[in-house]
Amino acid sequence: MGKKIRREVSNRLNQIVHSIKDTDVTIESKNKIQYSLDLRKVYAGYGKTTVLHDVTLQVEKGSIIAVIGNSGAGKTTGIRCMTAQIKAQKGSCVTAGYDVNKVPEEVQLRIGYVPQLEYLSLYYDFSALDNALFFGRNFGTPDKIIKKRCIEVMKTLGLTKKEFWTKPVKKLSGGEKKRVSIMIGLINNPEILFLDEPTTGLDPHLRIEVLNFLARINHKFKTTMVIVSHDLECVDYCNQVMVFAQGYMVDFGNPRKLTRSLPNSGKAITMRFHNLTPDEEQSIEKIPEVIYKLHVGRNTFKIFYENEASLSIIFSKLQELGLESNHYHSNCVFLDYFRVMSVYNYNKIVGQRKLEATKEEESK
Ligand SMILES: Nc1ncnc2c1ncn2[C@@H]1O[C@H](COP(=O)(O)OP(=O)(O)OP(=O)(O)O)[C@@H](O)[C@H]1O
Ligand SMILES: [Mg+2]
Incomplete structure (x- = not known):
């Protein structure tokens, strides 16, 4: 066989071998995708009242998820359903591979739960070790x-x-008690750990510390974590965030991707005005090139715009209005995204979902 032909045959074989390998990898990785949480059109509530409507989501094993939303939005109800404390009224809720309606005891064997208040999960007169036992x-x-x-x-x-x-839990500090409570949640080596407000009430340093510890646990034991929180700094540690509003899941995704979906990829300008009457404030909002205006301090706003050309127009219109400001460019964080969406979009989404539900009901 000539050199050239040998090389061609060898290349062709290589291609075939690689294509087989690629196919195998694809099939294997497809089979390997397993969800810690798999909710399809879930409705949940109490008695005949439905609090949570039509929630569909999948969470891959090993992820860290934040659950956020205003008070009364349905976060705890969602967690109660996922942890098999209440049944789904409609739809299917599968946690750690088991259906919460059919086999709640199997679900509870595979999850850990850290309640908001440590005293609910700990005996204060016992040591951490005795609590664990x-x-x-x-x-x-x-x-x-x-x-x-x-x-x-x-x-x-x-x-x-x-x-x-070894010493009684009552002799530990607040942050130490919180960590003992997390240890108890992990004692059965759960596939998923649910944490209700794990950082609420802790000082800023400890809040970050607890989040760092959770990230370490996630890395070491591959535990999926679902963190309900009002402290949005936890979102920084999460692969995904779910946002609830009025019983609907109105947002779900990677927080960094969501933040980049803001106009101009989340690059905004912060403007601080010297004095501003309510009329002047309204006139800023009326400038068509201002997409969103977010109050971030006294007489201070984050202004969202489409591109550099629209920013120049905004500046000249402010000049025409006689409004002077100090300003600087800022990259948005998830808190900005959440606030923009809460002011401008989440209520609209809830309205649409309610309308769709009514139409579906009528067509039956
Ligand atoms: N045991 C219950 N029986 C009847 N209604 C309930 C019950 N628990 C909660 N609700 C109602 O369900 C709705 C959602 O409550 P949920 O506790 O899920 O909100 P949340 O998002 O966790 O709020 P928060 O941030 O204040 O903890 C509220 O309107 C609440 O009044
Ligand atoms: Mg709650």
Whole structure:
């Protein structure tokens, strides 16, 4: 066989081998995708009242998810359904591979739950280790394994000294108690850990610390985490965020991608005016090139615009109006996105969803 032909045959074989490998990888990775949470058209509530409407979402294993939304939006109701504390009224809710309506006990074996208030999940007169033994035995786990797991998790949570595991929980600080409560949530090595407001009431330093510890746990044990929070800094640690409003899930996605979906990829200008009457404030909003105007401080606004040309027009129109400002360019963070959407869009989305539901009902 000539050199040229050999090379061609060898190239062709390489192509075939690679194409087989690629196909295999695709098939394998497709099969491997497993969801920790798989909700399809879920409705949930209490008695005959429906609080949560038509929620569909999938969460891949090992993700960290933030659940946010105003008070009364339905976050806790959603978590209650996903953790099999209440049934789905309609639709299917599968948590850790098990249907919450059909086999709630299987779901509860595979999840951990950290309530907002530590005293609900801890015996204060017991040590962390004794709490771990008490709760771990409920899952039928041998004492030796519970102790090993307790110490491993406590160390990962930064409580490395023996005294933290052995002294009564009541003698620990607020942040230390919170971490013991997280350890208890993890004692059965759950596939998913649900945390209700894990950072509320903690000082700013500790809030970040707790989030760092959770990220470490997620990395080490591959635990999927669902964090309900009003502190939006937690979103920075999350792969995905779900936003609830008036019982509807109005947003779901990667927080960084969502933020970049703002006009001009989330690049805005912050303007601080010296004095501003309500009429003047309205006249800024009426400039057509101003897409969104967000109040971020006294006489201070973040202005969203489409591109540099529209920014120049905004400046000249402000000059015509005799409005002077100090300004600087700013890259938006998820908090800005959430506030813009809350002011301008989420209510509209809820309105649309309600309208669609009425139409669907009427067509039946
Ligand atoms: N046990 C219950 N029985 C009847 N209605 C309830 C019950 N718990 C909550 N609700 C109602 O369901 C709605 C959603 O409540 P939910 O607790 O899910 O809100 P949330 O988003 O968790 O609010 P928050 O941020 O204040 O904790 C509210 O209107 C609330 O009054
Ligand atoms: Mg709640």
